[in-house]
Amino acid sequence: MKLILLGAPGAGKGTQAEILCKKLAIPTISTGNILRAAIKDGTPTGLKAKSYIDAGALVPDEVIIGIVNERLAQDDCKNGYILDGVPRTIAQAEALEKTGIQFDAVVSIEISEEEILRRMSGRRVCAACGSSYNVEFVPPRREGICDNCGGKLIQRKDDTPETVRERLKVYHTETEPLVDFYRQRGLLRPVQSAPTKEGTTQAILAALGIDEK
Numbered sequence: 001m002k003l004i005l006l007g008a009p010g011a012g013k014g015t016q017a018e019i020l021c022k023k024l025a026i027p028t029i030s031t032g033n034i035l036r037a038a039i040k041d042g043t044p045t046g047l048k049a050k051s052y053i054d055a056g057a058l059v060p061d062e063v064i065i066g067i068v069n070e071r072l073a074q075d076d077c078k079n080g081y082i083l084d085g086v087p088r089t090i091a092q093a094e095a096l097e098k099t100g101i102q103f104d105a106v107v108s109i110e111i112s113e114e115e116i117l118r119r120m121s122g123r124r125v126c127a128a129c130g131s132s133y134n135v136e137f138v139p140p141r142r143e144g145i146c147d148n149c150g151g152k153l154i155q156r157k158d159d160t161p162e163t164v165r166e167r168l169k170v171y172h173t174e175t176e177p178l179v180d181f182y183r184q185r186g187l188l189r190p191v192q193s194a195p196t197k198e199g200t201t202q203a204i205l206a207a208l209g210i211d212e213k
Contacts, residue, residue, distance in 0.1 A: 001026065001080040001208070002102065004087070006178055007109035009167045010116040011193060012200060016109065017084040019201050024210075027076050031064065031085035034071045045070055065095045072101065080104075089174050093181055106182040107204055111193040113168060120164045124153040 001024060005013045017028040038046030039053075045066040049059045068086055071077070083103075087093040122135040124144075128151025133140050140146060144153050157163055182188045189207040194200045205211075 002104050003080070003208075004083045004103055004106040004182070005109070006106060006175070006182075007193075008111060008113075008116055008171045008176075009164065010120040011109040011111045012197060013084050013109060015197050016107075016200060016204060017082050019197070020082055020204065023201075023205070024080065024082075026080040026082060028082045028084055029068065029071055029077075029086075031068070031088075034067055035059070035064070038067045038070065043067075043070060061089070061092050061095055065092060065099065068096070069099055069101070087178060090177055090181055093178055103187055105189050105208055106178075106187045107207060108179050108182075108188060108190045109193050109200065109204075110190055115193070116168065117161055117164055120159045121155075121161050123155065123159045125156055126151040127154050128152070 003020070005017055007013045014030075017030070020026075021028040035046075035049055039050045040046070045063060049063050049067060052059045052063065064086060068083070072081060087096055118136070119134065122137070124133045124135060124140075125131070126133075126146035126149065129146060129149045131146050131148050132138075133146075133153060140153060145151075146153055158167070179188060179190075189204075191200065191203045191207050194203055
């Protein structure tokens, strides 16, 4: 099954991609990860991307799509994959179409802005080991202290309410139009985010017509 996961920052795309990857036995293709891997491996497209990053410029769509194509051509993608973080814009979606890449479904995780702000402003990360917590959903045993290493828990700048609102503005402008783009193609499967990650997974599997035994 070839899937795209859409959703606002904080909707739980990364978490669901990880769960679905195990349940469906297909790899998750995260733009950030494959970009870093292509640069590390020194692929032609990776070197091109590195030249933009080194110059402090955004990596152009055609380079991103080139790196995605390189990754999807690998053996582990033969039975399907989950794209997380790409496409981000209509231009990227159209570029993927032009390369002949087809999808079985596009899952859009629906969630209110209020819920996103509540989730993301509660995130905490250990400054020492990087373990993640949420003061509401996955709190540490001792407030402000990492269960694993005893390090101090901090709030990343990315998760402050001001930054989250800015990220949501960008999402509404650049990425949200993809919902209609894929709806028009008959691929969209909207899924309401549930209070638990397990509930959201069940809703996604149901939307995909997968009967989990």
